[in-house]
């Protein structure tokens with residue numbers, strides 16, 4: 001397409017693209033937006049290197065003038081984005097890009113990859129953490145991301161660990177992610193550690209020698225209740241003589257509810273009330289919720305496969321759609337019409353505002369960029385499909401969600417630390433009602449269109465049906 005724009009003299013045509021998604025993944029009531037930092041870094045560093053241009057030349061498809069354009073290529077567009085950690089909903093632009101069609105068309109798939117992947121994993125993590133006891137991490141049990149070995153590849157593991165932390169995990173076992181993003185790392189040991197010693201007891205002793213104040217012993221290699229926990233208690237007693245406390249045991253197979261209760265009893269009777277029980281073994285939000293219902297005595301979870309692959313909801317369907325095109329110095333709205341009403345795009349250069357009543361998010365409104373933001377007067381919102389469904393909001397505050405991140409190719413936004421994004425995501429979750437937060441059949445949060453945008457959409461749909469037919 002870039003070559004086509006170059007050949008037809010349309011390279012410099014200015015356009016607006018939106019990134020948005022149409023349905024929440026996992027039947028969830030919201031998505032936690034993530035991946036913006038990687039998108040920004042990608043845009044900043046985007047260029048064509050000599051070897052890449054040589055490869056494109058070798059294809060024998062492109063003329064030298066075009067390859068020269070690629071050689072000089074830099075991203076010069078403007079990006080507005082919803083900050084990472086924000087809870088977002090279907091249809092609303094998460095990123096709005098303005099620039100030359102030559103460059104904005106190039107970046108579609110890469111941007112979608114960053115935003116779709118991390119937003120999906122952050123959302124999955126929030127669901128898993130919520131299942132451990134409550135949606136906010138202050139109520140939840142610590143949950144460590146264990147997924148590296150099961151991720152679809154290395155980038156998915158590292159950026160997935162970042163997103164999992166944003167979504168509420170307490171730590172990751174992926175030390176590269178810890179290094180890259182300054183997020184907490186934690187880990188226990190594998191069955192191979194235990195197997196590599198002549199006895200479980202020796203294995204435990206050697207481990208606590210190395211990590212006297214942070215040892216979590218894997219107790220299920222041979223027999224949790226007859227061998228693993230009794231040996232852990234023995235080593236715990238020896239540790240105490242050296243002035244340390246055994247931090248925990250990990251159970252990685254069997255009936256986790258039954259074994260955790262029995263292990264708790266053994267540990268408590270031996271005076272190890274502070275020693276935690278960590279569970280892992282193909283856990284996901286459903287199994288964790290089930291374990292909690294069964295009264296499992298589990299203090300923390302390690303979750304790998306289901307988290308890093310977003311089991312059950314393997315992709316977030318974010319899309320990149322042309323919304324406007326510049327003509328004579330003005331942006332002319334563009335629409336994509338479809339038989340499926342969900343797939344008809346919202347035309348024009350837009351912004352998104354969120355209404356808060358008290359400290360709860362009440363509804364979002366997608367508006368045309370030139371519209372004034374309501375300043376406190378009562379606002380009546382209507383469902384864009386079932387327009388008789390209306391709601392008037394009084395006594396609200398408003399927040400504009402899209403903020404400038406890159407202006408004319410320059411980064412104008414200070415990228416927050418991941419720790420900060422995670423705290424922000426927690427604040428964001430606290431603004432949702434329990435009905436929106438529930439993991440099954442959640443209440444659908446209202447995302448409405450302003451009247452001018454709704455009217456523009458209807459007009460363009462009618463016009464483009466006729467124009468398209470011609």
Ligand SMILES: Nc1ncnc2c1ncn2[C@@H]1O[C@H](COP(=O)(O)OP(=O)(O)OP(=O)(O)O)[C@@H](O)[C@H]1O
Pocket residue numbers: 252253254255256257258280281282283287290291294
């Ligand atoms: N009390 C429980 N209620 C519901 N699910 C459980 C309970 N205990 C364990 N599970 C889940 O059941 C599954 C058991 O898996 P599986 O049949 O492979 O047995 P296992 O004990 O893990 O054996 P191994 O890991 O040695 O192959 C895991 O996904 C685990 O998380």
Ligand SMILES: O=P(O)(O)OC[C@H]1O[C@H](OP(=O)(O)OP(=O)(O)O)[C@H](O)[C@@H]1O
Pocket residue numbers: 146147149150252280281282283302303304305306
């Ligand atoms: O179960 P997940 O949620 O994916 O978490 C990661 C798993 O990876 C490790 O074992 P591994 O899978 O290597 O071996 P195992 O299945 O035999 O325990 C660990 O002990 C967990 O069980």
Ligand SMILES: O=C(O)c1cccnc1
Pocket residue numbers: 145146147173186187188189190302304
């Ligand atoms: O630290 C652990 O015990 C761990 C980490 C990743 C995968 N499985 C286990």
